[in-house]
Amino acid sequence: MLRYGIERFEMSHGPFGEFSTIATSYVTSLVSNGFLARNGWSVNRDDKESAIWLSGTLCHDTALQDAQTNPRLLDLRHSLESHLIEKSDVQYFESTNSEDDHYCAHKKWESLMLVCDTIYGVSSVKCTECDGIVAIYRLEPSSELASRLWSWDSQYAAIDACWVASGEYELWAGNELFDIKSKLNKCGLEIAATMTHEMDCEVRYFLPTDEGVRHISCPQCGGHFQKIHTPQYNAICDKCKIVTQH
Numbered sequence: 213m214l215r216y217g218i219e220r221f222e223m224s225h226g227p228f229g230e231f232s233t234i235a236t237s238y239v240t241s242l243v244s245n246g247f248l249a250r251n252g253w254s255v256n257r258d259d260k261e262s263a264i265w266l267s268g269t270l271c272h273d274t275a276l277q278d279a280q281t282n283p284r285l286l287d288l289r290h291s292l293e294s295h296l297i298e299k300s301d302v303q304y305f306e307s308t309n310s311e312d313d314h315y316c317a318h319k320k321w322e323s324l325m326l327v328c329d330t331i332y333g334v335s336s337v338k339c340t341e342c343d344g345i346v347a348i349y350r351l352e353p354s355s356e357l358a359s360r361l362w363s364w365d366s367q368y369a370a371i372d373a374c375w376v377a378s379g380e381y382e383l384w385a386g387n388e389l390f391d392i393k394s395k396l397n398k399c400g401l402e403i404a405a406t407m408t409h410e411m412d413c414e415v416r417y418f419l420p421t422d423e424g425v426r427h428i429s430c431p432q433c434g435g436h437f438q439k440i441h442t443p444q445y446n447a448i449c450d451k452c453k454i455v456t457q458h
């Protein structure tokens with residue numbers, strides 16, 4: 213079950229506008245560094261009480277606490293804290309509509325899968341052993357890899373939205389999503405290969421299929437698939453590390 217966090221900051225002195233800007237950069241960094249889900253985060257401002265609430269779905273059980281010690285977020289955190297009366301107040305709730313989702317509790321991984329979470333935008337990395345969500349920050353990616361992942365994930369979600377909307381861009385978006393040779397999938401495969409190298413663990417790439425379409429052989433190398441059984445896919449090409457429906 214996913215959790216939702218709300219962090220409240222109460223300010224001691226002005227100007228409130230500056231504080232509000234720092235709080236917004238802090239929360240956007242939480243999202244791009246993989247602490248909070250891409251979808252559904254918010255910054256709410258209460259001018260009367262000089263307070264701000266940051267909220268979003270956590271990408272791991274301890275995501276907001278972990279963020280307090282992450283070197284990339286410490287500077288922003290310090291700027292926030294210099295404006296505060298006392299320590300911020302954090303509350304956690306169970307996130308709605310997430311009964312089937314869970315966090316991976318493993319600390320080391322033999323194999324991971326790159327798959328965009330187009331619905332909640334929690335994390336584009338899953339553990340293949342327990343099928344749990346692995347928050348990006350837990351993988352301690354280099355800043356270059358983190359920003360490539362963030363950019364790919366956001367573009368994937370936007371293209372998926374074009375496909376779901378069934379409008380003018382449906383055909384183009386469908387090609388981007390389902391054709392292994394598309395720019396989007398080429399970029400995803402390159403990221404999976406970099407992750408495999410940087411994280412010293414196998415990173416597979418999920419290729420979705422259009423309804424009713426099944427791949428007879430690996431769309432990348434034409435080789436035979438090995439069978440595996442999960443709700444989302446049933447085949448893997450051991451050479452290309454592509455997982456899909458056979």
Ligand SMILES: [Zn+2]
Nearest residue numbers: 316318339342
């Ligand atoms: Zn796991």
Ligand SMILES: [Zn+2]
Nearest residue numbers: 430433449452
């Ligand atoms: Zn292949």
